Amino acid sequence: MSFFTCDICDANEDKLASGELRALPPIFTKFGRQQKFFGPAVTLKVFEENALVRSKLESPGNGQVLVIDGGGSFRCALVGGNLASLAQQNGWAGIIVNGCVRDTEELNACNIGIRALASFPVRSAKRASGEQDVRISIAGVAIKPGDWIYADADGVLAASENLLK
Numbered sequence: 001m002s003f004f005t006c007d008i009c010d011a012n013e014d015k016l017a018s019g020e021l022r023a024l025p026p027i028f029t030k031f032g033r034q035q036k037f038f039g040p041a042v043t044l045k046v047f048e049e050n051a052l053v054r055s056k057l058e059s060p061g062n063g064q065v066l067v068i069d070g071g072g073s074f075r076c077a078l079v080g081g082n083l084a085s086l087a088q089q090n091g092w093a094g095i096i097v098n099g100c101v102r103d104t105e106e107l108n109a110c111n112i113g114i115r116a117l118a119s120f121p122v123r124s125a126k127r128a129s130g131e132q133d134v135r136i137s138i139a140g141v142a143i144k145p146g147d148w149i150y151a152d153a154d155g156v157l158a159a160s161e162n163l164l165k
Contacts, residue, residue, distance in 0.1 A: 003036070003038065003150060003152070003164055004152060004154070005023075005150055005151070005152050005154045005155050005156070005157050006154050008021070008150055008157060008159075008163055008164075009021070009023065009157070011163075012159075012163060015159065015160075015163075020159060020160040020161070021157060021158075021159045021160070021163070022141045022142065022143075022157065022158045022159075023141075023155055023156070023157055024138060024139060024141050024155065024156040024157070024158065025139045025140075025141070026155060027117060027139055028096070028115035028116060028117065028156060029115070029116060029117065029118060029119070030113075030114070030115060030153075031084075031101060031104060031107040031108055031114035031115070031116060031119075032084065032094070032095075032107055032108060032110050032111075032112045032113050032114040033108065033109070033110060033111045033112070034093075034094065034111060034112055034113035035113065035152065035153055036113065036151065036152040036153070037065065037093045037094035037112070037113030037149075037151050038065070038093060038094075038148065038149060038150040038151065038164070039063045039064045039065045039093035039094065039148070039149060040063075040064050040065070040146055040147070040148055040149075040162075041064070041065055041066075041067045041143055041144070041145060041146060041147045041148070041149050041158065042056065042064050042065070042066050042067065042132075042133070042145060043067050043068075043069070043132065043133060043134055043135070043136050043143060043144065043145050044056060044066065044067070044068045044069065044130060044131070044132050044136075045068075045069045045130055045131040045132075045134055045136050046068065046069070046070055046078065046129070046130035046131075047070065047071045047073065047129075047130070048070070048071075048073050048075060048076050048124050048125055049124050049125040049126060049127045049128075049129060049130065050078045050079070050083070050124045050125075050126070051126045051127060051128040051129075051130075052128065052129075052130045052132055053066070053068060053078055053079060053083060054083060054086070055128075056132065057083050057086040057087045057090060057092065057095075058086055058090065059090065060090055060091055061087060061090045061091040061092030061093065062091055063091060063092075063093045064092060064093060065092070065093050065094045065095070065096060065149040065151075066087070066092055066094070066095045066096070067095075067096045067136065067138070067143050067149060068095065068096065068097045068098060068099065069098045069136035069137065069138055070097055070098050070099025070100075071098065071099065072098050072099060072117065072139075073099050073100070074099075074100060074117070074118060074120060075120075075122065076099075076100065076120065076122045076123060076124040076125070077099075077100040077101050077102035077103075077119070077120050077121070077122065077123060077124060078097050078099045078100065078101065078124055079095055079097055079101045079102075079107075079114065079116070080101065080102045080103040080106070080107075080123065081102075081103030081105075081106025081107060081109075081110075082103075082106075084101075084103075084106065084107045084110040084112060084114060085106070085110055087110070087112050088110045088111055088112045092112060093112070093113065094112060094113035094114065094115070094149070094151060095112065095113070095114045095115070095116075096114075096115045096116075096138075096149065096151070096156060097114070097115065097116035097117070098117065098136075098138040098139070099116065099117060100116055100117060100118050100119060100120035101114065101116040101118075101119055101120075102119055102120060102121050102122075102123065104119045113151055115151055115156060133145045141158060142158075143158045147159060147160060148160075148161065148162050148163065150163075150164075
């Protein structure tokens with residue numbers, strides 16, 4: 001299905017005003033071959049470790065978007081080439097990381113959409129700590145499990161319902 005985030009915003013000004021539609025700040029760098037992706041959100045809250053990220057991406061994605069609140073850390077990467085490949089194999093539509101990624105050449109070879117704050121070569125710890133399926137906040141924008149995520153060249157949106165019906 002084709003969409004443009006600008007058109008979604010224009011058609012839903014009432015939802016922008018009410019907070020049912022929220023635009024994330026323009027803080028993300030694009031990775032992956034899919035420049036445009038959308039789907040229901042699956043949320044994780046982790047800090048400088050990615051065992052839960054791997055666990056989630058090993059499961060069927062069914063066209064969902066994994067939204068990871070990594071606390072905005074620039075000290076390690078939460079997603080790399082192996083995890084992006086897993087996401088592609090398991091049918092995830094995209095990944096949004098409030099933190100860093102690595103293996104950018106591998107990420108850019110995957111047929112998946114990825115947004116992250118930056119790339120950084122240091123890998124994360126593997127402690128299996130964190131929370132899943134919880135309300136998170138990225139740069140002051142709330143995202144809860146089941147929200148619909150829309151990402152394209154103009155930005156990233158989160159909506160309380162599917163706006164492409």
